[in-house]
Amino acid sequence: EDALIAKTFIFQYCNSFASLFYISFVKPYTGSIDPCLGSCMQELQAGLGTIFLTRLATGSILKLAVPYFMQKMKTKNETKGVDIEDLTDVELAFIMDEYHVMLGPFMDYANLSIQFGYA
Numbered sequence: 126e127d128a129l130i131a132k133t134f135i136f137q138y139c140n141s142f143a144s145l146f147y148i149s150f151v152k153p154y155t156g157s158i159d160p161c162l163g164s165c166m167q168e169l170q171a172g173l174g175t176i177f178l179t180r181l182a183t184g185s186i187l188k189l190a191v192p193y194f195m196q197k198m199k200t201k202n203e204t205k206g207v208d209i210e211d212l213t214d215v216e217l218a219f220i221m222d223e224y225h226v227m228l229g230p231f232m233d234y235a236n237l238s239i240q241f242g243y244a
Contacts, residue, residue, distance in 0.1 A: 126227070133235060141176070141239050148172055177243045184236065196222060 148169045152161055161168050203220050204212065212220075 130231065133231075134238070137235055137239055138242070141180075142242065144172055144176070145169060173243065180239070180243075192222065 148161075148165060152159055152168075153165050199222070200209070200220050209217075
């Protein structure tokens with residue numbers, strides 16, 4: 126488990142922050158090869174805003190809308206011919222999706238650490 130956690134966090138950090146690191150620390154010194162458009166700080170700001178808003182939008186859709194519709198379809202399939210108001214709390218809990226014990230919190234913390242890195 127420890128190796129999986131370390132590899133995943135290293136990969137996500139490199140994947141998330143490599144372009145920002147390049148723009149802020151490498152690009153100013155490679156002026157003839159890849160010059161900054163205006164100021165490198167403006168380009169860094171635009172890149173950070175684009176990455177942050179894109180991750181926020183796709184994360185919201187994937188974390189909220191997709192599971193919502195999947196749960197609606199599963200509830201509809203599981204309760205054919207039965208009124209949902211007639212089900213007990215235990216039966217409703219049985220229909221809900223399972224939260225994976227290990228991967229659930231792991232992915233939640235990974236997403237939080239990446240979001241805090243942009244802030």
